[in-house]
Amino acid sequence: MQRLTNQYGKMKKYLALIIVLLVAVLMALTKPDEQQHKDAMMAAIKEYVDDEAQERGFGNTVLTRLGKNVVNQAIKTALNAKLKFDDYIIFNKSYVRLDGEDQMLSVGMFGHVFTFDKDMLKEKLEEATRTKEVEKLQKEAAKDEARELKRQLKEERKRQKQIAKEQKRREKEAAKEAKRKAKEAEKAAKEAEKAARKAEKEARRQAKEAAKQS
Numbered sequence: 626m627q628r629l630t631n632q633y634g635k636m637k638k639y640l641a642l643i644i645v646l647l648v649a650v651l652m653a654l655t656k657p658d659e660q661q662h663k664d665a666m667m668a669a670i671k672e673y674v675d676d677e678a679q680e681r682g683f684g685n686t687v688l689t690r691l692g693k694n695v696v697n698q699a700i701k702t703a704l705n706a707k708l709k710f711d712d713y714i715i716f717n718k719s720y721v722r723l724d725g726e727d728q729m730l731s732v733g734m735f736g737h738v739f740t741f742d743k744d745m746l747k748e749k750l751e752e753a754t755r756t757k758e759v760e761k762l763q764k765e766a767a768k769d770e771a772r773e774l775k776r777q778l779k780e781e782r783k784r785q786k787q788i789a790k791e792q793k794r795r796e797k798e799a800a801k802e803a804k805r806k807a808k809e810a811e812k813a814a815k816e817a818e819k820a821a822r823k824a825e826k827e828a829r830r831q832a833k834e835a836a837k838q839s
Contacts, residue, residue: 652715657733659710662719665731665738666708698766 657665707721708730716734720727731740 649715652734655734655736656712656715656717657736657738659717659719662710662717662731662733662738663708665740666719669740698770702762702766 708719709721709727710719711717716732718729718733719731720729722728731738733739
């Protein structure tokens with residue numbers, strides 16, 4: 626009986642070990658990559674920025690969207706520059722270094738990236754935006770956004786100019802075609818009038834000959 630109990634205990638240990646190994650393999654195979662951490666962070670940041678704009682009473686105007694785009698772009702640039710990534714075989718994490726300390730931003734496991742909640746995210750973002758480097762990045766992002774808007778406006782003006790040019794060309798061709806048709810109609814009218822005079826002259830001649838014969 627004692628022997629069976631010992632064997633059962635060993636089997637339970639082996640089974641537990643196998644389960645632990647399977648879970649570890651599953652975690653290793655399904656852990657997110659660095660890009661997934663960045664995407665999850667940007668999704669959380671976008672949600673936070675949208676909520677902040679909503680709470681402050683901003684409508685979904687062009688200027689508001691431009692402002693949110695500037696903030697998102699600045700943070701995205703800062704993440705790409707400052708975000709660090711550590712891999713621990715069965716899970717990984719992302720973090721930034723602020724004021725000499727590592728500030729963890731997300732943990733990845735089982736195919737999912739777990740980010741901070743909004744309050745913690747707000748705190749980390751406020752810490753990050755205090756740095757001169759991020760302020761510089763925000764200015765650069767604003768300039769990039771302004772340049773992109775200027776380029777889009779330039780492209781739109783160019784497109785409108787091309788449309789106007791094409792419209793003018795079509796109007797010119799239509800006028801030319803109308804003039805050609807009018808000229809052809811005038812020529813046809815003259816030919817018809819000439820044929821009518823000729824027919825009338827021929828009729829008078831025939832009438833005259835008929836009068837002589839009678």
